[in-house]
Amino acid sequence: MPGKVAKTTSGSAKPSTRTTALTPRAGGGTGGGRGLGRPGTAAVPSPARPEKRQRWVMAVALLVLLFFAGRLVYVQVVIGPTLAASAEATRTQSHVTLAHRGDITDSDGVVLATSIDRYTVSADQETIPNFVPSKRHTIDGMAVEETGAVGLAKLLAPILDRSAPELAAELSGTNGRVNRNVVLAKGVVPEVQRQIAELGVSAYISTRLTTTRTYPAGTTAGNIVGYVGEDETTENVIGRGGIEAAYDDLLTGTPGSESFQRAGGAGGVRIPGSTQETVEAVPGSSVALTLVRDIGWKAQDAVDKAVAETGADYAIAVVQDVKTQEVLALADSGAIDPNDRSDARVADGSRAVKDVFAPGSTGKVITMAAAIEEGLATPASQYEVNDRYTTANGETFQDSHSHAMERMTLAGILAQSSNTGTVMVGQDIPKQQREDYLRKFGFGSKTGLGLPGESAGILDSAKNWDGRTEYAVLFGQGLAVNAVQATSVFSTIANGGVRVAPTLLKGTTGPDGVFVPAPERETTQVVSETTADQVLHMMEAVVEEGSGTEAAIDGYRVAGKTGTAEEVGAGGGLTDIMASFIGVAPADDPQYTVAVFLKNPRTNIFGGMVAAPVFKDLMSFTLQNRNVPPSSVVEAPYPTTW
Known part of the structure; x- marks a missing residue:
């Protein structure tokens, strides 16, 4: 009954200290349903075992490792050569070297048509600021100390018979704009080209071979020998009339090529000594005519x-x-x-x-x-x-x-x-x-x-x-x-x-x-x-x-x-x-x-x-x-x- 004191069996009456705990039912409510622990006590969750957790961590780490290893193999083995070739191609630049056109002579060996080798000298204004003279760059025994356009101009002026200040101005960009191919001189003879090549400044100055076709006999047999012109698509010299056209394949020869590398790709400085491959041009054949x-x-x-x-x-x-x-x-x-x-x-x-x-x-x-x-x-x-x-x-x-x-x-x-x-x-x-x-x-x-x-x-x-x-x-x-x-x-x-x-x-x-x-x-x-x-x-x-x-x-x-x-x-x-x-x-x-x-x-x-x-x-x-x-x-x- 409410308010009634419980009895004791030992003859002494003491208040009861047992308390009935309310455990949650399976449905989440309270009541006398069965608990997860011992009857009459609260349920405490068991902690996860450490070994199982470590195995999970190691499995995940292994998967990550395998992924990166596979990626590394893919990059290095599968596409590596392609990437390397692409990078090299980006750095590598090539240009064609012309073949010397064969002569046309009469039956006694007298030249009726011949090609005179000449060169066009050009500068790359974008790379010129990077020029730094080396110990071999001297003029009359005095070392050239200036860098960039001024230094290059001092080296080139006596070779091209030009004014150094004038050359320096041409080598420099205008109003922040640069020209990758500024022509400094045309019709340069081979000896002058050789002197420029000896400077070792090909990263900044280029010399391109051109030829001038000349006909020493003039009007004599001019109607037979013919003449040459430029191919509109390739800009190569080709025969346009007479023997020049009839035997063009023999006279033309086979162009060569030179490959080299530039730091930073096509817009960078040519890497000195980086020539990768040179295919020498094969001169054309000379044609001897029966003419006298x-x-x-x-x-x-x-x-x-x-x-x-x-x-x-x-x-x-x-x-x-x-x-x-x-x-x-x-x-x-x-x-x-x-x-x-x-x-x-x-x-x-x-x-x-x-x-x-x-x-x-x-x-x-x-x-x-x-x-x-x-x-x-x-x-x-x-x-x-x-x-x-x-x-x-x-x-x-x-x-x-x-x-x-x-x-x-x-x-x-x-x-x-x-x-x-x-x-x-x-x-x-x-x-x-x-x-x-x-x-x-x-x-x-x-x-x-x-x-x-x-x-x-x-x-x-x-x-x-x-x-x-x-x-x-x-x-x-x-x-x-x-x-x-x-x-x-x-x-x-x-x-x-x-x-x-x-x-x-x-x-x-x-x-x-x-x-x-x-x-x-x-x-x-x-x-x-x-x-x-x-x-x-x-x-x-x-x-x-x-x-x-x-x-x-x-x-x-x-x-x-x-x-x-x-x-x-x-x-x-x-x-x-x-x-x-x-x-x-x-x-x-x-x-x-x-x-x-x-x-x-x-x-x-x-x-x-x-x-x-x-x-x-x-x-x-x-x-x-x-x-x-x-x-x-x-x-x-x-x-x-x-």
């Missing part, structure tokens, strides 16, 4: 004078070695000097291979050779020749001048350059054979000289010839050739009927100094040696008593042929003229062929009058220049009449 400079000079002089004296639009001269059929000279009147790039005509090339024209009467030589070779005629065959002749198909042809019927031999027809007589002879040659002989003598195909812009000429297939062309081709009309093609016909006749592809290339000399001759060229026996000798001897009559007497040279037997071809003018009609003379000397031992062509001469249209004298002048010089002795064998001429 002195003969080329004479040819140029001769055609320029011919134009001045005759009022011709232009003139062309070709000199060829009979036996090798190498070209010794190609000259165009008014030729340009390739040193003068301001003249737009520098890109025109040579008319000797670009321009084509009817060979005219010089083409009659092929008809005569074909008729003899096919057994249709001999030099003494007889013909009654009128100044007009009508063919079986009704086409009428006439000679250049009116004349009564003349009794001519085959040799006489050639000597007098009779168109009607030539048609009478050639009409018995089948049409296809006419075309075949023209092609075998080189018409209708490029010469193989390799000059840019060369024309193959115009020679249609025989099956496409109209009724007039089939006869006109017999005397050099109805087709077109270039000057070298026309010249080659006479060299072939003089060479015993053997045609050798014309060439301008004697050989090449590589960087190793070894001369490599030009490849062997194709040869063709166009007509027999007997036929060729007869035609050559027939051509002597042209010079002795025919249309080419102005070509005669004292002491030498000369064989040749005049030509006066009609050309299509600006209005579309046959209003233009190509006057020519092509000849060989000495006829008893043929050495050289010389051809001269004049377009629209005003003083006289006939090749025997305007071109033959130029031939005489140029051939005489060539024979003397090559030390050819006078003719010693005399041979009776073929009869020209009967």
